[in-house]
Amino acid sequence: LDFGHHNYKGMRKLMKKVNEACPNITRVYSIGKSYLGLKMYVMEISDNPGQHEVGEPEFRYVAGMHGNEVLGRELLLNLMEYLCHEYKQGNPRVRRLVTETRIHLLPSMNPDGYETAYKLGSELSGWALGRWTYEGFDLNHNFADLNTALWDAEDNEMVPHQFPNHYIPIPESYTYPNATVAPETRAVISWMQRYPFMLSANLHGGELVVTYPFDMTRTYWKAQELTPTADDAVFRWLATVYAASNLAMVDDDRRLCHYDDFMRSGNIINGANWHTVPGSMNDFSYLHTNCFEITVELSCDKFPHESELPQEWENNKESLLLYMEQTRRGIKGVVRDKDTEEGIADAIISVDGINHDIRTAFDGDYWRLLNPGEYEVTAAAEGYHPVTRSCRVSYEDNPTICDFRLTKTPKQRLCSWWKAAWMRLFLESSLAGSHPAAAAALPLPRQLAVTLAYSF
Incomplete structure (x- = not known):
């Protein structure tokens, strides 16, 4: 050296x-x-x-x-x-x-x-x-x-x-x-x-x-x-x-x-x-x-x-x-969307009894330093139902894996569905015309989807 x-x-x-x-x-x-x-x-x-x-x-x-x-x-x-x-x-x-x-x-x-x-x-x-x-x-x-x-x-x-x-x-x-x-x-x-x-x-x-x-x-x-x-x-x-x-x-x-x-x-x-x-x-x-x-x-x-x-x-x-x-030391894991399996950024990780939370990184992963023991851990994110699970931290030289899969709330699920519909039909609606009224030539279910997609 x-x-x-x-x-x-x-x-x-x-x-x-x-x-x-x-x-x-x-x-x-x-x-x-x-x-x-x-x-x-x-x-x-x-x-x-x-x-x-x-x-x-x-x-x-x-x-x-x-x-x-x-x-x-x-x-x-x-x-x-x-x-x-x-x-x-x-x-x-x-x-x-x-x-x-x-x-x-x-x-x-x-x-x-x-x-x-x-x-x-x-x-x-x-x-x-x-x-x-x-x-x-x-x-x-x-x-x-x-x-x-x-x-x-x-x-x-x-x-x-x-x-x-x-x-x-x-x-x-x-x-x-x-x-x-x-x-x-x-x-x-x-x-x-x-x-x-x-x-x-x-x-x-x-x-x-x-x-x-x-x-x-x-x-x-x-x-x-x-x-x-x-x-x-x-x-x-x-x-x-x-x-x-x-x-x-x-x-x-x-x-x-x-x-x-x-x-x-x-x-x-x-x-x-x-x-x-x-x-x-x-x-x-x-x-x-x-x-x-x-x-x-x-x-x-x-x-x-x-x-x-x-x-x-x-x-x-x-x-x-x-x-x-x-x-x-402690726990780590990934907070994911239950439907898409995509990581959820900025989800809040809270530990019962400790008045200090942390948040997930951009890929949904997190690390929470904890001493050995049993903990009630909750993952919460905007637009999702929170999930709580027990996570046990041992004296072993490895963190405990505590993953979470969150389910969207009904409102969030509807918004996500319409966003996906808009993405799928964007090209088709463009071919039908640049205004929602031009979607009249499309089949009825697609008319509805395209019209509502433009309203979001």
């Missing part, structure tokens, strides 16, 4: 090298540009790069949100090298991971900030230089605050019937061209909306701990407050998976980074119970998309020396792999 600090040019060169070494399982693409015009490159690793496969979960790692927290960037570059090499060597664990998961690695979310820190290096970069974007944005405070809208609606007993508990819309003011939103943030939001991610981790530095949502305190004036999500048990499991397999975190003899002793809580903490972060990427990801995301603080030192990078890779290698494998 290439252990060293890679500036923008070096990062591009390494990603190109990996892509050329494993062209059948990798793809490099850009999700946008930084304020200074540096492209935000992503490495996709999959057995079918460039396409979503029905039923296959999509995963992402993001690093470099704060440009001076550089270890995550190097770990993701090492990870793409490792996956390429081990796949070619026939490593069964890596082959299964690449075959069953579509992996996206964004090593530098804030490339402008990184270049600023890189120029001074690990000895002189300091605690803050390069943390912010060139424009001065802290990207982890720059996402839309959807928490407040949700909590206000909950206080008024509007959730979920009058206000959604998921896919909460972005406030219109946030989307204005003159809104105080960094181009890097806009690029990541667009990326989130374009791919059906179900699990993610955001790699930071400056501490040794894993945090999980919510990151923002519910009591707005409190700096610290335990603020769990509806999926608190799942998030605590996800955080524990990374922390318990990280060699540095489980070292009982390690020194504290600062004054917080996270070892007493298993090296995990609810983000808001550590310090409030309004507008965090984790909270936004959970409330606006289907994706569950945690933050990993990788090292006491934000800019470790090059000589430390091989050991940091060993500290994190198992954690990085094991966390990606959590895409197999």
